[in-house]
Ligand code: HDD
């Protein structure tokens with residue numbers, strides 16, 4: 111049995127250009143999908159909250175918002191589903207070296223995720239099409255599986271990613287995997303911090319992005335109750351999650367310190383192992399040094415071990431060839447943390463004025479910042495994933511499989527990347543355009559009886 | 570039956586469902602292309618949109634399910650297929666993006682030109698995606714995907730007579746399936762005139778499929794002798810059944826017995842897919858890599874089956890509910906004007 115698998119490893123290497131193309135293509139498609147995935151996890155929650163308020167209070171504004179958001183979800187879900195499908199293809203098209211050998215080890219969470227997608231897609235279909243055909247409460251209930259399945263699918267796929275960072279549950283003999291324990295592989299030590307951090311991030315992104323749309327509307331003078339509610343509900347949800355996220359991020363840092371010390375060292379641009387490690391913010395990496403950064407003495411040691419004497423492993427512990435690109439990882443890490451604190455400030459500002467006066471801050475700068483809060487949250491997520499993925503380099507499966515051995519050795523990946531990049535550019539423009547259309551149109555995604563008269567006429 | 574064989578059967582059931590459900594969706598897109606100018610085609614496009622609206626997302630998940638089962642249970646086969654066939658599969662993936670988003674976006678579009686643009690992207694990609702998937706199937710069936718990373722020729726593996734036959738047949742079968750479903754749906758929505766329009770064109774498609782399939786016999790004999798032998802020996806009963814069902818479906822369409830047209834068309838597709846599987850069983854990658862050699866460890870296979878079983882228990886009733894809602898939506902909204 112072990113004989114034929116040797117062909118899965120013994121391919122010639124890809125050219126450096128093809129490797130870069132494959133990595134960039136993966137980063138582009140994942141970076142695109144993650145925004146949709148966050149909305150897919152978070153927006154059903156917003157929609158259910160607002161629909162529930164609508165049923166409770168009988169307030170027409172809530173119901174209008176619920177329908178509007180349902181419409182957006184219908185469109186976004188399609189974009190999320192196709193961009194996710196592309197990822198499943200790309201895992202094989204770009205990284206057959208990983209999938210051929212380790213596909214069986216990490217298959218389980220993906221298989222479970224497939225089930226979750228089914229449930230999500232089915233119930234979303236029911237939710238959208240059954241709106242006027244079942245009693246309001248039953249309709250609300252039909253939306254709950256969408257939320258549960260969405261969150262579950264985020265959990266499951268991040269389990270797979272966590273395995274790449276903390277591979278467990280298998281043994282290797284002559285490059286062939288054996289004694290696989292799929293459950294141990296799935297519930298690996300990186301799961302708790304990664305999944306929690308990601309799910310909280312999804313709620314933040316969805317909340318801030320939706321709130322941002324209504325903040326922009328208020329800035330343009332739409333100061334009615336409808337816009338106020340559309341802003342407050344999602345913003346409050348996201349604001350509640352923000353301090354939690356910073357605590358979870360701290361927990362993630364501590365876990366990474368034990369699981370992948372090199373990644374943490376790159377994130378903090380810490381070159382020398384030692385006690386009393388400082389926390390460095392910003393700066394430029396030249397050679398083996400970080401210059402022009404702001405240093406908080408003992409900061410890192412305190413964060414990792416609650417003690418200034420804690421020894422933190424630096425990049426000098428591994429040979430240069432085993433280090434990730436320090437500059438990118440460090441900047442991305444600072445970007446994520448910076449965005450986290452910026453959003454915390456913004457949330458606290460609203461919390462304060464609401465507590466004192468039951469109203470929004472009067473300064474126009476609040477709404478301006480709030481209109482951009484979704485963008486800040488997206489930046490934090492993209493930066494966080496850069497830390498995780500680039501910080502894992504040169505490994506695809508940490509400690510076992512190098513990225514250069516995972517990539518497809520077929521020639522011409524480069525051309526594929528150019529084509530895919532063009533497709534994504536068009537897709538981005540069109541998605542944004544259609545979201546704008548939805549804002550102005552009153553057409554439902556799924557026609558209900560009373561909408562029949564509103565079909566557009568051919569001109 | 571060993572666990573590997575059970576997983577293989579489950580996977581093939583997944584492929585069958587994908588072909589039947591998503592295949593009809595792709596076919597719907599192709600009909601959209603043929604539906605005529607904006608004004609005259611309005612009612613036909615409306616029917617297509619309504620027929621596939623609520624279910625396409627769910628239909629589409631079958632593909633993901635199959636991919637995931639393949640890479641979990643037969644990782645090496647997945648890696649070999651994806652690496653050698655990366656060009657047609659990248660193109661199919663792009664087609665899937667264009668198709669899914671354009672269809673969803675068209676519903677949100679208000680202006681005629683927007684609907685035309687999205688409709689065009691939807692229709693064209695609906696034809697290209699099954700074509701490229703079909704070429705990939707032809708590549709595997711004719712033994713042009715050897716085990717290993719990109720060991721096959723990245724061009725001739727899918728640019729060859731058997732692959733082209735696979736691609737063309739895939740598109741035509743999708744068109745026919747969708748035509749059969751649409752006739753039925755049109756009658757249900759109270760528009761026999763629309764059904765008539767689809768019927769005539771469905772008849773033409775059926776005759777064309779028959780012709781291509783007959784020509785295909787010669788192509789396979791010359792280009793993929795291994796597959797040909799399998800189909801004419803072990804797979805023969807199913808191939809014959811497929812032919813009979815195809816002719817039967819044509820006759821029923823002629824006589825406007827739409828519900829039965831639908832059933833026979835579906836059964837025809839099922840027999841062909843299972844005929845192919847039987848023809849090359851137990852080989853997964855011809856000429857010689859068998860499913861037993863390619864299978865993952867028993868622990869993985871068992872875990873996968875457990876998860877799949879739980880999933881099936883959850884999905885079946887939900888899916889039934891969705892289909893019921895869809896039927897009702899079709900009847901309630903009645904005729905697309
Ligand atoms: C709204 C988004 C957001 C915010 C405000 C933060 N993060 Fe984060 N972070 C993510 C979104 C994110 C993420 C995109 O979701 C990542 C990528 C992988 C993961 O598990 O979560 C991530 C990864 C990630 C990792 C790497 C985990 C790993 O590779 O295993 C660490 C160490 C931190 N974060 C730490 C923090 C700290 C100390 C923060 C304090 C402000 C913080 N994050 C705020």
Ligand code: HEM
Nearest residue numbers: 146147150151186187190191194195197198227264267633
């Ligand atoms: C942290 C990363 C990821 C998260 C949180 C995530 C989450 C999600 C969510 C919530 C959806 C539902 C679509 C929606 O509601 O808009 C989705 C779709 C999808 N994702 Fe991801 N995903 C992630 C990464 C990946 C990766 C790496 C893959 C590929 C292996 C993948 C494969 C898919 C697939 C196939 C779908 C389509 C499912 C459907 O048709 O409904 N995702 N993802």
Ligand code: HEM
Nearest residue numbers: 133136137140141144267270271495499500503505506513
């Ligand atoms: C959705 C959020 C994610 C983002 C934004 C992301 C980002 C990235 C980036 C930037 C790279 C390129 C690394 C480099 O440039 O050196 C990469 C590579 C990769 N990622 Fe992720 N990733 C995400 C989640 C996942 C998940 C959930 C998986 C699960 C299987 C995954 C699998 C991979 C693989 C296989 C590679 C290629 C190998 C490598 O370069 O290490 N990613 N990703």
